[in-house]
Amino acid sequence: MKESVMEEPALPPAHGEEEHLSLALANSAIAIPGGHMVDLLGTPAQVNHWLTERGLAPVDAGMREMCATQLRSLREQIRSLFAARAAGLPALPAAVTAINDTMTRVPTAPLLQWDEKNGPYRATPHPTTEIVDHALATLAADAADLLTSPAAERLTACGSTPCNRYLLRHGRRHWCSTRCGDRARAARAYARRTQLGAD
Template sequence: MSRIPLPPAPGADQYVSLALVNSVVALPGGQRADELGSPEDATRWLIDHGLVPEQTALLAYCQNQLTGLRGHLRSLFATHVQGEAPPRRSLDEVNRALTKVPSASVLRHHPEGGLRREPEHPLTRLVEHAMAQVAEDAAALLTGTDAPQLARCAAPPCDRFLLRTHARRHWCSTRCGDRVRAARAYARKQDRPTPS
């Protein structure tokens, strides 16, 4: 697996579930890039997306839980885009992530700021809480007003998803769009008769 940095797809800054689904991508030449490829990578991804505290360090077991959720979300997103019924197992696993931890924020008092609502997540359950937040975000995306804009990148072999901001947007990044345009230009060039 390659460690090529992935440009964010449209909507990934708005929906953390879209960012998680797109944290793995098929690349030309049979390569794959995976932002969760190791426990350290998965930890950094969660920290960068504000889902766990800075001092967090995940074990391989936690990384596997997160990549498992990603796989189930990818299935839900793909069937949604295709207009098909989702796989029962994926639906069950996302619902399990949604309900595994308490969703109500507790009331806390801070001397400098007074009362505040905060999620409670003991250190032993950080990943479950992060997964619940991602699953909640995915449920909001798949059932909300942005659901019809969810699309798959149209630049093979890329398998990422995006929110189509306008009807002409078909690619998850400029890189994918440039690759498709270059392939089209090359194909047109090959079809031209050679001058004699």
């Protein structure tokens, strides 16, 4: 698939993305007609923008390529788990391990701190150098929450080729956007006309 230089396709968030950041992450690499792929996390600057828009990093976090690579890798693990869940298949053990490792990389409990001025207190460490680890842990935890929630029953892949986005089904809707729904209906109508013409 060819990598596209487009900034961002004009697609609204798929149903469920606003409640689940992991769904938004899974949908940050978008297949579009013509064999192209738009990667919203293609550069460190795009990664910084994506994380900032979701409250996971400050504007001036200064992402590096290594950070972008880590986020893209987590995206692929989450996509693998979503694909397995949507298809009713077992998950790849490596994807489960990657999510668990990412969630446990940062402390979640407020740790005991002690200094001369304040004495003993509890605080969750969050140094600037760990911004990416915290963002990744938040996204991994969200994926685990989604996969183990009742909403997981509604997790599905968009039913319009070549779209590769995931969504939480809403009613009978199996498309991530109106554009994908229109494309799927047009393809079905074309197939019916072609079949009638062949008879």
